[in-house]
Amino acid sequence: MTVEINSMKGTLIRLGFYTDENSLISEAFRALFEIKPELKKEIYIENYKNGEISLWSAAKAAGYSLEEFKEILRSRGIAIKISSTKQDSDARLKRVFGV
Secondary structure, eight states: OHHHHHHHHHHHHHTTSOSSHHHHHHHHHHHHHHHOHHHHHHHHHHHHHTTSSOHHHHHHHHTOOHHHHHHHHHHTTOOOOOOOOHHHHHHHHHHHHOO
16 A cells, blocks of 8 residues: 555655655645544644643634634643743743744
8 A cells, every 4th residue: 555655655755746755745734634624623632631731822722712722622621821921821822922
């Protein structure tokens, strides 16, 4: 199967449908998430649980409002981490709103 997939990737790139492997993989994931949007949600829940992404970023990337995402986390018994410093909050606001 791996040989066949590599052959298909190479052929699609050679034919000019994709400029490189990264653009092909990126579009493949976009299509996968359109077909199975719950996978995207699961990825960002896991990233949030592991501390790899903030609550706000996880909600936005998964396609939910902050309150919707918090409710999903609560329903699964996942603790919502609150930033304890003003500096953390200010840094997040700057990233999100550019202020």
